Amino acid sequence: MNKFLFPIYRILVPKPLRTVILKKTLRKKILKYFASLPETEVNDEQREVLLYLENNEVRIFPYWFHTNYSPDKIEVMYDRENGMRYVLQEGKRLYFKKRWHENKIKRAYCDLIREQDLNSPHRYLTDSFTVGKDDVLADIGAAEGNFALAVVDVVRKIYIFEYDQEWIKALRVTFSPWSEKVEIINKYVSDHNDASHIRFDTFFENMKDVTFLKIDVDGAESVVLNSCNEVFKARESFKIALCTYHKNNDEKDFTLLLKDYGFSITPSKGYMINYYDKKMKAPYLRRGLIRAVK
Numbered sequence: 262m263n264k265f266l267f268p269i270y271r272i273l274v275p276k277p278l279r280t281v282i283l284k285k286t287l288r289k290k291i292l293k294y295f296a297s298l299p300e301t302e303v304n305d306e307q308r309e310v311l312l313y314l315e316n317n318e319v320r321i322f323p324y325w326f327h328t329n330y331s332p333d334k335i336e337v338m339y340d341r342e343n344g345m346r347y348v349l350q351e352g353k354r355l356y357f358k359k360r361w362h363e364n365k366i367k368r369a370y371c372d373l374i375r376e377q378d379l380n381s382p383h384r385y386l387t388d389s390f391t392v393g394k395d396d397v398l399a400d401i402g403a404a405e406g407n408f409a410l411a412v413v414d415v416v417r418k419i420y421i422f423e424y425d426q427e428w429i430k431a432l433r434v435t436f437s438p439w440s441e442k443v444e445i446i447n448k449y450v451s452d453h454n455d456a457s458h459i460r461f462d463t464f465f466e467n468m469k470d471v472t473f474l475k476i477d478v479d480g481a482e483s484v485v486l487n488s489c490n491e492v493f494k495a496r497e498s499f500k501i502a503l504c505t506y507h508k509n510n511d512e513k514d515f516t517l518l519l520k521d522y523g524f525s526i527t528p529s530k531g532y533m534i535n536y537y538d539k540k541m542k543a544p545y546l547r548r549g550l551i552r553a554v555k
Contacts, residue, residue: 284319291545310532319534330375332367353410356431373407382531382549385502390552392416397470401450402478406432419443422450452487460488473500480507493522501553506533512548524553
């Protein structure tokens with residue numbers, strides 16, 4: 262769309278309608294693109310997505326398991342003591358931002374459990390790629406902390422990195438029962454050090470026990486990786502769950518980078534369609550994450 266007309270379009274067309282138009286347009290582009298390829302250049306996992314798109318709208322997770330989850334099935338409870346709402350995740354309280362209303366929490370938690378479905382391209386762990394009692398997790402980009410909460414009873418220690426002050430308040434309440442093994446660091450992991458940023462290499466100088474990195478930072482993954490040079494050189498045994506769906510070339514670029522440090526790389530199964538990315542281009546389908554081991 263013409264860059265001069267786009268601001269007018271955004272004003273005149275409500276966001277929900279713009280999203281519908283975007284999804285319809287993108288669905289046509291994806292189907293047209295793959296139809297133009299020789300059949301030998303389309304793999305089975307891509308065909309599964311295309312089969313879904315033939316009769317369904319574009320979704321972040323273009324798979325049938327999407328319909329197994331509904332916000333209506335989520336129960337949100339209220340903690341009068343601290344004035345915050347929470348959901349029960351495997352019997353543990355997961356708190357949300359204080360200003361969030363019940364329906365927003367339902368939608369958000371529905372998305373969280375959907376993305377960790379056994380068939381999801383965004384699932385961090387598998388039977389063969391997991392954490393154990395000797396692992397020390399650094400959860401970079403924790404937000405509400407659902408992943409850390411899922412493994413808190415398994416691992417030896419957790420460092421949670423989150424800068425959003427509203428999430429910090431929720432995280433402190435969520436992890437108060439595990440205060441002896443969960444440390445919350447109120448900083449961004451970045452490629453420089455200042456009052457609000459820290460290089461992971463700098464953190465690692467005093468915390469050399471980290472064995473597992475989970476990195477999901479809304480497109481800033483490359484910045485985080487640029488702060489881990491010494492860590493990757495120093496550790497002989499290490500695991501990383503690294504999101505790759507935010508940008509077009511992340512999977513390729515991150516795979517090459519980590520292989521240079523001696524990691525073995527396995528992409529998650531299936532694909533995501535990150536239609537929120539305005540720079541999305543063919544082939545449109547992106548791996549949710551890669552799992553790196555050395």
